[in-house]
Amino acid sequence: xxxxxxxxLKNGVLDPQGKAIEHALASLGFSGVGEARVGKLIELExxxxxxxxxxxxxxxxxxxxxxxxxYRVERPEVSxx
Amino acid sequence: xxxxxxxxLKNGVLDPQGKAIEHALASLGFSGVGEARVGKLIELExxxxxxxxxxxxxxxxxxxxxxxxxYRVERPEVSxx
Numbered sequence: 001x002x003x004x005x006x007x008x009l010k011n012g013v014l015d016p017q018g019k020a021i022e023h024a025l026a027s028l029g030f031s032g033v034g035e036a037r038v039g040k041l042i043e044l045e046x047x048x049x050x051x052x053x054x055x056x057x058x059x060x061x062x063x064x065x066x067x068x069x070x071y072r073v074e075r076p077e078v079s080x081x
Numbered sequence: 082x083x084x085x086x087x088x089x090l091k092n093g094v095l096d097p098q099g100k101a102i103e104h105a106l107a108s109l110g111f112s113g114v115g116e117a118r119v120g121k122l123i124e125l126e127x128x129x130x131x132x133x134x135x136x137x138x139x140x141x142x143x144x145x146x147x148x149x150x151x152y153r154v155e156r157p158e159v160s161x162x
Binding site for chain 2: 028046
């Protein structure tokens, strides 16, 4: 099955890449642009029987730095997206 | 309104970060892990009246490198997520 793992910076953690996007969009003449935050999207193919505990362990050990980042797992098939 | 812009590498473009994740997960003892691809997720706050053409222009001029990357725009409010 295919998983989408979304890793985003926690609120309050400075996001320089997001700030750069805000300033660049303003410089390019786009008005009305507010906050920008940049995260990672990891599309991962795993075996069908992979347990939620294993997926959580993958995120906590490797994919996300849980000190400064949140993660959530989306299962495109189950949610019908 | 808040937009989610998902930027992913096109098929066929080498993804070293994804390969590193595949190998690292295997080294950590997770079996059954297949392909991993890493993309960017940009959460952008824009004014409510922003046109689709403007959003497309932002993606093409700044947020995505359309030579090697695809992008899609998700509107969480509209789709009810």
